[in-house]
Amino acid sequence: MLHRILSVTTRDVRFPTSQEQHGSDAMHTDPDYSVAYVVIDTDSGLKGFGITFTLGKGTEIVVRAVEALAGLVVGKSLQEIVSDFRGFYRLLTSDSQMRWLGPEKGVIHLATAAVLNAVWDLWARSESKPLWKLLVDMSPKQIVSCIDFRYITDVLTEEEAVEILEKAKEGMQQREEQMLREGYPAYTTSCAWLGYSDEQLRELCTDALKSGWTKFKVKVGADLEDDIRRCRLIRQMIGPENTLMIDANQRWDVGEAISWVTSLAEFKPLWIEEPTCPDDILGHATISKALAPLGIGVATGEQCHNRVMFKQFLQASALQFVQIDSCRLGSVNENLAVLLMAHKFRVPVCPHSGGVGLCELVQHLILFDYISVSASLSNRMCEYVDHLHEHFTSPVVIRDAHYMLPKDPGYSCEMLESSVKRHQYPEGDVWRLNMEK
Template identity: 65%
Template sequence: MVRGRITGLAVSDVRFPTSLGHHGSDAMHPDPDYSAAYVVIETDARDGLKGYGLTFTLGKGTEVVVCAVNALSIHVVNKDLEEIVSDFRGFYRQLTSDGQLRWIGPEKGAVHLATAAVLNAVWDLWAKQEGKDPKQLLSCIDFRYITDALTEEEACGKSSFCQDRSPYSLSCFLFQWDYSSSRALLFKYSKMAYLGRRKELCTEALKDGWTRFKVKVGANLPDDIRRCRLIREMIGPDKTLMLDANQRWEVKEAIEWVTKLAEFKPLWIEEPTSPDDILGHAAISKALAPLGIGVATGEQCHNRVIFKQLLQAKALSYLQIDSCRLGSVNENLSVLLMAKKFQIPVCPHAGGVGLCELVQHLIIFDYISVSGSLENRMCEYVDHLHEHFKYPAIIKKASYVPPQDAGYSTEMKEESARKYQFPQGEVWQKILSKP
């Protein structure tokens, strides 16, 4: 029995000063402060049940998302959890179709990021309950605007979680895992500025069993060639190399630049151009296919409609969902199902603040209850900021260990959320007080 009335929703701006060490920087984002709009939903349940959610941001702008979360809270507070989950599709539409808020961003931008934070908290809350029917998952998906690619009836026919094929489908839905290790593959990438440090990181990663490595490119071609050569020489011909341009190039420029890097045998080029340019991605994908290089994108895709068009246009070879860019589990489920229909492997985007914690649930769910395949699939991992979470993602032998605790792994440690709250937290008070 789903229980609990939502009595309050609090949101805070939690920032980590990663820009001080240029961690996470790339050709388009030189000074990111990895941040989160962090949501806590309280209920009147006797056991003090709470839901925790977040959306990933890069510092400035987090306050805009916080304002958007507060604006959305009117749709959440004073509702029974049972009322929400019994018509989760309707609740999703209520958040994404607010007549006034959608004007500044219909399922994109700050409002959609805020929606992800709120819905992630609701899923965390719901996942801590028991007795769910896996077939309820389809009722959470909004099929509006994607029925020309995938209908609800078609999804039910293709999805294993509608057929109860997997013995893990129920535990997957609850985000509780009753097996101790995962076969999901992933990669680790180096972001450090110095080649010596890159060598050190590669050596450590190879020793730990990593087989897939990503290199940031796009700012300077000679430097890209030098770094790609270094990484390829270190990892050898059998390990996988991937490139990430973070939306740096024009379409023609992307084709020319990546062609010059083809000698290093990259598996893909990630985000070669604007994430909104479906036809541009299609042109790049077509041009690079003879070189054996695929196009990967998705971490900046605003909604399921963009993914639908990318798939229909054959514009990508690897689909990168993001647990905070889309409207939480609800929207990601629709994308997983479309990816299965179009036979495109899902390789989630992670890193940031809490993204690994969140997306591990989605990729394991995709394997167990949607795709049933590990072919050409991997899940990104970055080894920082996990210490701030109560249930951090765990990696063993270069693989995610499935979470053992119910929930969406989104709960931060209270001390971390307090110390890094912007601008009044202890850490930021020290930084901001410096001349």
């Protein structure tokens, strides 16, 4: 079947997580986890589902951007798209008028991610495979044909990418079997949102330790003395043998970041995440160099605009942990480029996740990275946040602090229609009731 695309629809779906301070950090104090939810309908009856993640206000802008891109998609068949996926990616990102709104960044790129996520979901469903398996089963040349190498050939050529993937073929089957048995290692951010009380921190850490978690991330950046107190509390709770990371969510200037993190060095964090403006590549390089003697790395990427910025972060030795995001970059296509560049520079990938659906999506990418690219788990882990999974038809499965391989066909994007209707903004029951209060 051709699976010709008849329509691309999108809805604004929001969850009032700000009411209980879920997701709160030094910069985003009242997030309402939300998505622009895309559904692709085809003439065969097969559907594709995609999302991009937001924090509430502004989701309606992303919805309008998706609608602006829909005309480039409707009428095309799935086979037409995937036979020249690089060309299709470039079509969406290079419309001679709309690219002015980016290019390849901001709202228009978030919308591009939502549309492309739905296309990848459609492709995986048409092959009756979960997305990670679709990728793992593709030949190196097929993988490379999905990537737009424009602007990155000075660090990664198509030939080099094929060579990396060919080399990783050795042991692929064993790694896939290992993932089926054990799953991919995860860390939790659910215990230490900035708005949580000490009582909540203690209770959540105790429960997490009982459930087998050994890697914990703490939000910091609002008040140094409070950070010292909270980091001491968490470190005492988890003990010296477990892993601690800290995340400032872009709060500091460069010098302030170095000083602040130096004051927290006694708690032995593995990394400081987003210490300054996410666009400041050279600032991150300065911070990385200053913190290296303390044994603290820099992690960033969840708000990195595109593959070109990741290229420069890697060139400048500005990060020690690459954090891809399944909805910030241009979907799977652009994330493939970043995974390959990170491997070439020998920098481990530890994805950003959480929010609404990000865990569901990014698990596919990190499984592909281990099985087909990096072949390494050294210093690698994927973020996990225990919120809102119940709204998906194929929710993520965590066992013993590991992501277990998704088995349902697709990219795990599909939401329960009942949840979508209830949380659609502003007419859904949840929002009508909130507005009536």
